[in-house]
Amino acid sequence: MKVLVAVKRVIDAYVKVRVKADGSGVETQNVKMSMNPFCEIAVEEAVRMKEAGVATEIVAVSCGAQSSQETLRTALAMGADRGILVQSDEVLQPLAIAKLLKAVVEKESPEVVLLGKQAVDSDFNQTGQMLAALLGWSQATFASKVIKEDGMLRVTREIDGGLETLEVKLPAVVTADLRLNEPRYASLPNIMKAKKKPIDTLTPDELGVDVTPRLKVIKVTEPPARQAGVKVANVAELVTKLKSEAKVI
Numbered sequence: 001m002k003v004l005v006a007v008k009r010v011i012d013a014y015v016k017v018r019v020k021a022d023g024s025g026v027e028t029q030n031v032k033m034s035m036n037p038f039c040e041i042a043v044e045e046a047v048r049m050k051e052a053g054v055a056t057e058i059v060a061v062s063c064g065a066q067s068s069q070e071t072l073r074t075a076l077a078m079g080a081d082r083g084i085l086v087q088s089d090e091v092l093q094p095l096a097i098a099k100l101l102k103a104v105v106e107k108e109s110p111e112v113v114l115l116g117k118q119a120v121d122s123d124f125n126q127t128g129q130m131l132a133a134l135l136g137w138s139q140a141t142f143a144s145k146v147i148k149e150d151g152m153l154r155v156t157r158e159i160d161g162g163l164e165t166l167e168v169k170l171p172a173v174v175t176a177d178l179r180l181n182e183p184r185y186a187s188l189p190n191i192m193k194a195k196k197k198p199i200d201t202l203t204p205d206e207l208g209v210d211v212t213p214r215l216k217v218i219k220v221t222e223p224p225a226r227q228a229g230v231k232v233a234n235v236a237e238l239v240t241k242l243k244s245e246a247k248v249i
């Protein structure tokens with residue numbers, strides 16, 4: 001079974017994100033970038049499928065600037081077999097990415113496409129769902145467990161207040177939630193080996209996809225700064241303040 005994994009390069013999850021002075025977006029110049037954490041989980045799941053003899057080949061795909069090659073190298077160091085960079089310097093929104101991934105799926109014919117449930121930079125949580133709809137494939141989102149059975153996947157999903165288990169027919173699109181697995185760190189020998197693994201480069205034009213943005217970002221603002229707390233001397237003072245100042249009791 002061939003598995004395609006979509007990986008996005010985003011601002012590192014441990015970096016304090018700063019809004020640009022003109023409010024047009026967030027600062028990405030001179031900021032540490034990494035693979036989106038949910039994409040790492042998706043890659044790890046694909047690698048575990050291969051180690052279990054369920055997957056035969058893992059192809060990692062990233063859409064974006066030339067620098068997304070680094071993210072693909074990380075996926076290759078974790079265990080993906082080869083990479084595809086869909087290179088574009090345009091702003092790529094979820095529908096455009098879903099169309100690009102659909103075109104790659106048509107070239108590669110995987111049985112499963114794994115994505116992160118969400119990119120932590122733009123928080124869209126749309127790409128996997130749009131891709132499944134465009135392909136007309138089954139989808140299982142927010143997966144916390146994936147098991148392959150005859151011609152289908154049994155996927156446990158994290159839903160409000162519990163877990164839901166679905167059977168989805170192959171081919172299918174699956175998006176990874178936080179508790180699906182704990183991604184491995186790539187070892188130094190694997191990082192070295194990854195340098196030799198192939199990465200093909202395609203463009204949206206070659207794939208016949210129009211990536212013109214459909215959404216316009218009006219403004220990006222910082223969240224309001226939290227007010228400093230105060231120390232109270234005793235419970236009576238706390239209760240008085242909760243009643244008269246915070247007005248929560």
Ligand code: AMP
Binds near residue numbers: 039064123
């Ligand atoms: P989103 O819908 O933007 O929250 O992203 C959900 C998932 O779609 C990510 O975790 C990735 O697996 C995939 N994805 C989003 N953007 C890209 C991209 N530029 N290149 C490759 N995959 C992406």
